[in-house]
Amino acid sequence: MSSRFEKTAYVVVCRDGPKGATVRAESTPEHMAYIETVLEELNVAGPLYDEAGGPPVGSLYCLATRSLARAREIIENDPYFAQGAFASVEYFPHLPAAGKYIGGKIW
Numbered sequence: 001m002s003s004r005f006e007k008t009a010y011v012v013v014c015r016d017g018p019k020g021a022t023v024r025a026e027s028t029p030e031h032m033a034y035i036e037t038v039l040e041e042l043n044v045a046g047p048l049y050d051e052a053g054g055p056p057v058g059s060l061y062c063l064a065t066r067s068l069a070r071a072r073e074i075i076e077n078d079p080y081f082a083q084g085a086f087a088s089v090e091y092f093p094h095l096p097a098a099g100k101y102i103g104g105k106i107w
Helices: 020-038 067-076
Strands: 010-017 042-048 059-062 086-094
Touching: 010 020, 010 042, 020 067, 059 067, 059 086, 067 086
Parallel strands: none
Antiparallel strands: 010 059, 010 086, 042 059
16 A cells, blocks of 8 residues: 555544533633644644534544654643543544645545
């Protein structure tokens, strides 16, 4: 298999817990400043919403790293994580294969 088909990223799904809204309200400036320090390692990131369109219910990070250790480091240094916004964090190795952010497709 060609190296262009290797998993080159991590997708991280963070679901807010009971403190999520409070932490977001208090830590957003710190969170945004932190995100600016890791921009080169983000393919895309942003809040998740439920179908009702209310306040955020979590965060999605598509990280440009092959390393689970680095993915964990990026997330765990985020003020939202550090201040307890997330009830759960799931890490998935990912192959960015098609779409706008990769400029088309890999095949």
